[in-house]
Amino acid sequence: MGKNIVVEYATSDEVIKTLENLSKSDKSRLISFAKHRILELQHCNWEDLLSVAIERAIAGTRKWPKNISFLKFMGGCIRSIASEVHRQEKERKSAGIFSENNFYIENDSDSEGIIDSVLEDVPNQEDELISKERFGELESFFENDEDAFNVLYAKEEGHSPLEIQAMLNINKTQYATILKRISRKLPNLHKKGAAA
């Protein structure tokens, strides 16, 4: 006796209208999402990732369900596309055809973003090594920021937010502040000689 839930999706024009009317803060949020995701990638910049996400949202190859916010939808798109790019980077690397400037993303087969691409993209040994190195880079970068370093280290160890707060004797607000600080400083991660 279940109800059939009908999901209403935004049209391309509605997506365009939303994009055109985005507030400055929301544009910044989307930029942050893209900047965060390139941590997982080796040969991609935030502009390209964001560009593909916007393209697909407008074209409808990624459909925006109207019952979720545009930001959450775009965050999901960016996440999913980053995972797709990561998969392609791996494939091209193993085929020996990847070049520094070669950002190309193939046809999108997951139009509603329902499949959790991260889980589908089964990490291999190299993925694990690269991700571990990324944590190492982050920890080095934040070595002068004790709180940020500790949070990163605890994350790498697989601790949950509640566990981390208990371990570091911080509350939820303090924990959130640390993450925000990490997010703000991340763009400087790969600048030469940079530290947080």
Add this chain to the structure above:
Amino acid sequence: MNSPKKYRLLLSEFIDSLDDQILDSSDNEIIENSNESEISKFDEIAKKQIVAYRKNQRQVARREYLSIIQDATTNVLSLPNEMKRKLELLSTFFQNNNNVPTEFTMAFREGKDLSENDIDSLLQDLIELGLLNKKDLGTDK
């Protein structure tokens, strides 16, 4: 405590938590830390994609329009040149076809003073409805 660490998943979850903080931050906080040149870049990216989409839509519409035009022109059959021949055609047609919509037969019967344009229009309507074909028109040009 932990099973073998899965760094890729942990990294992804860490990024998820960063995203969540961005969503939870106030607009003022976000704006305080925003970068004007990046905002401009965002606008540029969005505009480029919107323009590309609209251009693509116009091209699709144009292709559809041209396809319709092409279909229409291939269905235009050559009508006879002479008025007499055209009237003969219509007359023969109405005599041989009982199921023609009445508005056509009335237009013909009542239209003794029909202009050539009117006659041509009637013939074209019958062609478009599939009631007259090349064979009916003969080989006259």
